[in-house]
């Protein structure tokens with residue numbers, strides 16, 4: 001007799017991340033109001049909307065960087081503010097800008113993130129360096145490890161930032177336009193990486209105009225005129 005796996009829903013496991021009645025006002029203009037959605041383990045949530053509709057603002061709220069909002073963010077069923085250490089220790093945020101230091105080499109940039117706590121502190125220096133080399137290799141930067149970031153192209157600088165996805169095991173990835181400046185091969189590799197993360201039970205919230213070729217784990221919500229609208233697949237256009 002085979003034993004069927006029991007889904008999180010059947011076991012009443014709360015979603016990894018949820019927002020309830022979320023609203024944000026900027027300069028006396030509501031970017032979004034009464035926003036409700038949840039994200040289960042293994043899902044990728046794509047946030048779409050026109051320029052200025054509040055996508056980056058929403059990601060900053062979801063990653064605990066911006067608190068001036070209505071409603072609440074729940075992490076595994078608990079207010080994120082109440083379980084802040086667990087919440088922040090479980091997420092990795094990559095912003096719209098690469099967030100790297102131009103005067104440091106690719107390897108030094110990753111060492112900087114490792115020193116900030118990106119990698120397990122139990123690793124010794126040689127292990128951390130090996131991990132950073134592997135992460136750079138995984139994003140196609142083998143051979144560029146010792147080049148100052150400011151001498152690398154825009155796409156290569158973005159790849160340094162993306163190397164953190166290989167460096168740091170975190171359940172929730174919050175990514176602002178991660179496909180920016182990435183070439184076709186890089187886009188395919190990043191899409192595969194996001195899907196693999198979801199297949200391992202991780203989750204991703206992201207803004208992107210990229211169209212995924214595999215939408216099996218993808219949900220989409222729209223801000224702006226479509227605020228709160230949600231679809232599981234297909235384009236709105």
Ligand SMILES: Nc1ncnc2c1ncn2[C@@H]1O[C@H](COP(=O)(O)OP(=O)(O)OP(=O)(O)O)[C@@H](O)[C@H]1O
Pocket residue numbers: 026027031049050051052053054055056057058
């Ligand atoms: N610190 C701030 N103070 C005041 N208004 C802000 C601030 N940051 C953003 N805004 C405003 O909030 C609105 C939403 O900005 P946000 O960056 O979230 O939009 P977005 O959807 O990510 O845009 P884009 O697609 O152009 O990146 C914009 O009109 C912006 O001017």
